[in-house]
Amino acid sequence: MSKEEKTDHLQKLHLSLLEGFKYKKLEIDKKLDEIVNKKIIQIEKDYKKFKNATIYFDNVHTGEKNKHDMPHGTGTLLFHTTEDMYMGQFDSGLKHGIGKYTYFSGEGIANHPFSIPYYAGEWFADSYHGLGKHLITDFENLTIYEGTHTHNKKNGFGTYKRFNSEDVEKVCNLELIGYFADGRGVQFIIEINRDDKGNLVKDVPSGLFKYDDESGSKIPLLIFNEIAEWEKIKPKQMDKDI
Numbered sequence: 001m002s003k004e005e006k007t008d009h010l011q012k013l014h015l016s017l018l019e020g021f022k023y024k025k026l027e028i029d030k031k032l033d034e035i036v037n038k039k040i041i042q043i044e045k046d047y048k049k050f051k052n053a054t055i056y057f058d059n060v061h062t063g064e065k066n067k068h069d070m071p072h073g074t075g076t077l078l079f080h081t082t083e084d085m086y087m088g089q090f091d092s093g094l095k096h097g098i099g100k101y102t103y104f105s106g107e108g109i110a111n112h113p114f115s116i117p118y119y120a121g122e123w124f125a126d127s128y129h130g131l132g133k134h135l136i137t138d139f140e141n142l143t144i145y146e147g148t149h150t151h152n153k154k155n156g157f158g159t160y161k162r163f164n165s166e167d168v169e170k171v172c173n174l175e176l177i178g179y180f181a182d183g184r185g186v187q188f189i190i191e192i193n194r195d196d197k198g199n200l201v202k203d204v205p206s207g208l209f210k211y212d213d214e215s216g217s218k219i220p221l222l223i224f225n226e227i228a229e230w231e232k233i234k235p236k237q238m239d240k241d242i
Helices: 003-047
Strands: 053-056 059-065 071-078 085-091 094-102 118-124 127-136 142-149 156-163 174-181 184-193 206-212 217-224
Touching: 003 071, 003 085, 003 094, 003 118, 003 127, 003 142, 003 156, 003 174, 003 184, 003 206, 003 217, 184 217
Parallel strands: none
Antiparallel strands: 053 059, 059 071, 071 085, 085 094, 094 118, 118 127, 127 142, 142 156, 156 174, 174 184, 184 206, 206 217
């Protein structure tokens, strides 16, 4: 294979990766919208029908219970020691199904006093497990992770979003798209750096990178010159996960 043929082959491979990641991102965005903006909102509406609160292990529970008086079905749990609140589905006292946990205890308040962190999505036996959206206030910049979790860890395909402003409805300044293991990017990651107007910043490259876990470096594989180069990519279903 000549050098030109090898270069052309690599370009096609990188484009295929971009198409696959685009498909996966759109797929997760659609499913998360169904969970966060429809199912959880419906749970919040259903909560209003419950009137009687009971004490469950020093916490205040409102909602459905099983024959053993354990939270089971839809309801809320207000935690006495932290004032955090979970609203969603339970199974025999465990957060299980779909729900939202809001950290009213002030986690990350030093960096973002006016933002309340939360996790909204799927649960399994008291753990973040499945698809979910996580507002993180632990760092200097507000961060959102949208994607898959396994037992409280950010594992699988997802998107990290970092914002320069306190308003997450405005421009996302840094976006990392790809596969993660315990919150760290694995192998191929799409990185998009935007200014406050939504255009690519000039001094930091955006595009497809290969992450090297051993050295902590990243190798550029395909660089975007304009944000339109990413936006115009047509999604292509991947045969299997990378």
